[in-house]
Amino acid sequence: MKHVVCGIDLGGTNSPFGFVEKDGNIAGGSAVKTTDYGTFEDYINALLDEIGKTQSKLKETKIVGFGIGAPNGNYYTGTVQDAPNLKWKGRLEFAKMLSGKTGLPAYLTNDANAAAIGEKLFGNAKGMKDFIIITLGTGLGSGIYCGGQLLYGSTGFAGEVGHIVVDFSGRPCGCGRKGCLEQYASATGIKKTVIEMLADGKKESMLRKYTEDEIDGKTIHDAAKQGDKLALEAFEYTGEILGKALANAVAFSSPEAIFLFGGLANAGEYIFEPAKRHMENNMLNNFRGTVKLLPSGLKENTAAILGAAALCWNEI
Amino acid sequence: MKHVVCGIDLGGTNSPFGFVEKDGNIAGGSAVKTTDYGTFEDYINALLDEIGKTQSKLKETKIVGFGIGAPNGNYYTGTVQDAPNLKWKGRLEFAKMLSGKTGLPAYLTNDANAAAIGEKLFGNAKGMKDFIIITLGTGLGSGIYCGGQLLYGSTGFAGEVGHIVVDFSGRPCGCGRKGCLEQYASATGIKKTVIEMLADGKKESMLRKYTEDEIDGKTIHDAAKQGDKLALEAFEYTGEILGKALANAVAFSSPEAIFLFGGLANAGEYIFEPAKRHMENNMLNNFRGTVKLLPSGLKENTAAILGAAALCWNEI
Numbered sequence: 001m002k003h004v005v006c007g008i009d010l011g012g013t014n015s016p017f018g019f020v021e022k023d024g025n026i027a028g029g030s031a032v033k034t035t036d037y038g039t040f041e042d043y044i045n046a047l048l049d050e051i052g053k054t055q056s057k058l059k060e061t062k063i064v065g066f067g068i069g070a071p072n073g074n075y076y077t078g079t080v081q082d083a084p085n086l087k088w089k090g091r092l093e094f095a096k097m098l099s100g101k102t103g104l105p106a107y108l109t110n111d112a113n114a115a116a117i118g119e120k121l122f123g124n125a126k127g128m129k130d131f132i133i134i135t136l137g138t139g140l141g142s143g144i145y146c147g148g149q150l151l152y153g154s155t156g157f158a159g160e161v162g163h164i165v166v167d168f169s170g171r172p173c174g175c176g177r178k179g180c181l182e183q184y185a186s187a188t189g190i191k192k193t194v195i196e197m198l199a200d201g202k203k204e205s206m207l208r209k210y211t212e213d214e215i216d217g218k219t220i221h222d223a224a225k226q227g228d229k230l231a232l233e234a235f236e237y238t239g240e241i242l243g244k245a246l247a248n249a250v251a252f253s254s255p256e257a258i259f260l261f262g263g264l265a266n267a268g269e270y271i272f273e274p275a276k277r278h279m280e281n282n283m284l285n286n287f288r289g290t291v292k293l294l295p296s297g298l299k300e301n302t303a304a305i306l307g308a309a310a311l312c313w314n315e316i
Numbered sequence: 317m318k319h320v321v322c323g324i325d326l327g328g329t330n331s332p333f334g335f336v337e338k339d340g341n342i343a344g345g346s347a348v349k350t351t352d353y354g355t356f357e358d359y360i361n362a363l364l365d366e367i368g369k370t371q372s373k374l375k376e377t378k379i380v381g382f383g384i385g386a387p388n389g390n391y392y393t394g395t396v397q398d399a400p401n402l403k404w405k406g407r408l409e410f411a412k413m414l415s416g417k418t419g420l421p422a423y424l425t426n427d428a429n430a431a432a433i434g435e436k437l438f439g440n441a442k443g444m445k446d447f448i449i450i451t452l453g454t455g456l457g458s459g460i461y462c463g464g465q466l467l468y469g470s471t472g473f474a475g476e477v478g479h480i481v482v483d484f485s486g487r488p489c490g491c492g493r494k495g496c497l498e499q500y501a502s503a504t505g506i507k508k509t510v511i512e513m514l515a516d517g518k519k520e521s522m523l524r525k526y527t528e529d530e531i532d533g534k535t536i537h538d539a540a541k542q543g544d545k546l547a548l549e550a551f552e553y554t555g556e557i558l559g560k561a562l563a564n565a566v567a568f569s570s571p572e573a574i575f576l577f578g579g580l581a582n583a584g585e586y587i588f589e590p591a592k593r594h595m596e597n598n599m600l601n602n603f604r605g606t607v608k609l610l611p612s613g614l615k616e617n618t619a620a621i622l623g624a625a626a627l628c629w630n631e632i
Contacts, residue, residue: 130470144568146462146469153462153570154446155606160567163600168560175600244484251476252460252568254469282481284491286473 002027002061005316006051007309009111010034010070010094012085015043017051018302019061020309024122026302027061030054040088044097066098066106067312069114069304076156078108084174107312111135111304113150113159115296116143117314118307119259124297130255133296134161134246136264136271139174140182140189146253162186166245185242187217187263193234194220205230221267235267239274246275247282250291261296261303268295318343318377321632322367323625325427326350326386326410328401331359333367334618335377336625340438342618343377346370356404360413382414382422383628385430385620392472394424400490423628427451427620429466429475431612432459433630434623435575440613446571449612450477450562452580452587455490456498456505462569478502482561501558503533503579509550510536521546537583551583555590562591563598566607577612577619584611 004019004027011034018029032050037043055061071083078095080086098106109117116133119125125133129148135141140162144151151158162182163175170179171192183189194207194215206228210219223231246258264271276293283291298306320335320343327350334345348366353359371377387399394411396402414422425433432449435441441449445464451457456478460467467474478498479491486495487508499505510523510531522544526535539547562574580587592609599607614622 130474146467146474147465149463149465151462151569154572155570155603157602158446158462158568158570160570160600160602164564164567165560165598168598177598177600244481248480248564249568251479252474252565253467254471254474256470282484282493284476284479284493286476287471290471 003064004061005309005312006063006066007305007307007312008047008066008068009304009308010068010073010080010086011304012071015047016305017047017054018305018309019055019058019063020306020313022313024306026305028054028058029305034086040092041097043088044094044101048098048101063102063104065104065312065316066095066102067114067308067310068094068098068106068108069111069308069311070094070108071111073108073110073113074156075107075109075113075152078106080108105312105316107315109150109311110141111307112141113143113152114307114311115141115261115298115303116145116150116307117310118298118303119261119296120145121310121313122298122306124259124294125257128256130253131257131259132161132249132253132255133259133261135262136186136260137262138186138188140186144253145255161245161249164245164248166241181241181245185238185245185264190217190220190234190238190264191215193237194230197230197234203230203233207231217263217267221270224267224270232270235270236274238264239271240278242271243275243278243280244282246279246293247284247287250279250287251284254287255291257292257294259294259296261298262300265295266300319380320377321625321628322379322382323621323623323628324363324382324384325620325624326384326389326396326402327620328387331363332621333363333370334621334625335371335374335379336622336629338629340622342621344370344374345621350402356408357413359404360410360417364414364417379418379420381420381628381632382411382418383430383624383626384410384414384422384424385427385624385627386410386424387427389424389426389429390472391423391425391429391468394422396424421628421632423631425466425627426457427623428457429459429468430623430627431457431577431614431619432461432466432623433626434614434619435612436461437626437629438614438622440575440610441573444572446569447573447575448477448565448569448571449575449577451578452502452576453578454502454504456502460569461571477561477565480561480564482557497557497561501554501561501580506533506536506550506554506580507531509553510546513546513550519546519549523547533579533583537586540583540586548586551586552590554580555587556594558587559591559594559596560598562595562609563600563603566595566603567600570603571607573608573610575610575612577614578616581611582616
């Protein structure tokens with residue numbers, strides 16, 4: 001009998017899940033559509049139904065627990081609170097409900113923390129005690145390991161590097177403040193940078209042929225690959241702000257490595273090179289040359305499930 | 317027989333030490349003058365000599381180990397490396413030498429980390445798992461607890477909050493970079509602020525009667541107490557920069573409390589009130605109202621010794 005943890009990635013649109021063995025092998029999986037269910041209870045029932053169906057197709061597989069990665073997820077309480085991209089508001093008792101209906105242990109944390117645990121168990125952070133993972137997607141999420149422990153802090157919400165303010169009179173952020181790092185260093189951030197640069201009107205750029213909606217991490221990356229100067233400058237600017245913020249983060253926790261993951265990180269050297277250069281150039285002497293800036297070792301399409309499952313494997 | 321740890325505070329001018337019992341009681345102590353010794357070995361010999369003499373005056377006291385708080389001290393290696401205010405350069409094997417000469421365990425860390433351990437064992441952070449201590453002296457030192465562990469990071473140098481850059485084109489710092497927090501939020505920082513404000517020439521201030529040398533944390537505090545507008549404005553400005561930086565630190569590690577300690581913290585509400593207000597106003601929603609800004613529970617004249625001793629009590 002194969003023991004697996006069911007890792008669930010609660011997304012705004014879809015909720016993929018997978019049966020993950022202790023070594024990180026995914027024995028099977030499926031998904032439900034998050035937006036299909038009016039109440040959270042209906043969603044949970046449909047999710048468990050689909051998990052049951054999927055499991056019945058596999059032979060000799062025993063689920064020993066659940067791990068959930070969720071936006072605004074709180075590890076201490078196992079709840080999801082007022083996540084901006086979910087229609088169910090208030091406090092969702094995700095872990096308790098799963099556990100109550102199945103009799104199995106269920107653990108929940110936010111997506112970026114799950115990514116960090118996944119990186120440590122199954123990715124490139126094996127054996128590392130101090131590292132940071134930064135997910136550069138629509139926003140900027142982060143998970144931080146200190147001395148071998150994931151950093152939760154007193155509230156359970158530690159590791160909000162995306163909401164470290166880099167310019168107190170900067171771009172408005174969805175959190176209601178101004179100048180948060182994620183307004184610059186994320187897929188959304190580089191898009192804003194490009195649109196500002198285009199509005200400036202002076203530079204030739206192949207990006208001018210796109211509508212605003214068409215400009216995204218991918219079109220900017222493609223333009224950079226073709227040597228488009230404006231796109232290259234946008235990466236340089238994004239890397240500068242990210243690199244300086246990372247130099248400050250290093251002064252705080254002195255990690256062995258920082259991993260970049262998600263949409264914008266797929267631009268490879270276009271983002272890694274300037275981020276690394278500005279990080280090194282702005283680092284306190286003590287830390288120069290001590291921090292590796294690395295790509296994640298997990299594949300983008302399975303990382304969230306692996307991370308969520310890793311959380312549970314870590315606990316049981 | 318009373319068991320004590322000898323806590324040593326390696327300072328640029330003096331090296332006070334004390335025999336600290338497990339409950340924080342100081343059974344006795346003395347000091348040697350750091351600057352009196354040409355070589356580090358001479359210093360260690362004189363220090364052990366004075367420790368022996370002091371111990372012989374006490375009855376029934378057994379030293380069970382040494383704890384050392386030192387500038388640029390590294391916990392992992394037990395060494396002091398190129399401390400700016402010490403004349404012995406290179407790598408000083410402080411812990412190894414003490415241990416070698418006495419056969420007793422010796423542990424070393426930097427001053428601010430020692431202060432954090434002291435606060436947890438003997439001060440106001442008892443029972444707290446996540447907190448930050450900020451020492452506002454000549455510079456700004458910090459010690460950070462995460463999940464019940466002191467944060468050392470991969471290098472042993474984590475917790476350099478004083479060298480988090482708040483303005484990349486700001487005041488030059490002794491570290492060779494610009495705009496480090498300690499250039500604003502420290503006794504030196506507020507002095508620089510006052511001197512800039514005085515040079516501005518527009519404001520009446522009783523601080524104009526002092527020479528630059530006479531302007532320090534104490535004269536600025538005294539002027540503020542008498543309602544001097546420029547001094548009050550300097551505290552407001554210092555509190556704003558400190559409060560915003562603390563709001564960013566909270567986004568990283570979500571502490572239960574932040575303790576202010578040392579010279580500038582003695583100005584009480586003049587620094588606590590604006591720092592707290594700007595910290596709250598600039599905090600991410602999740603963290604608002606979750607962080608206490610508190611004075612240290614240790615007395616300034618014994619804190620360093622208690623902290624150094626606490627390090628050793630923690631280990632043995």
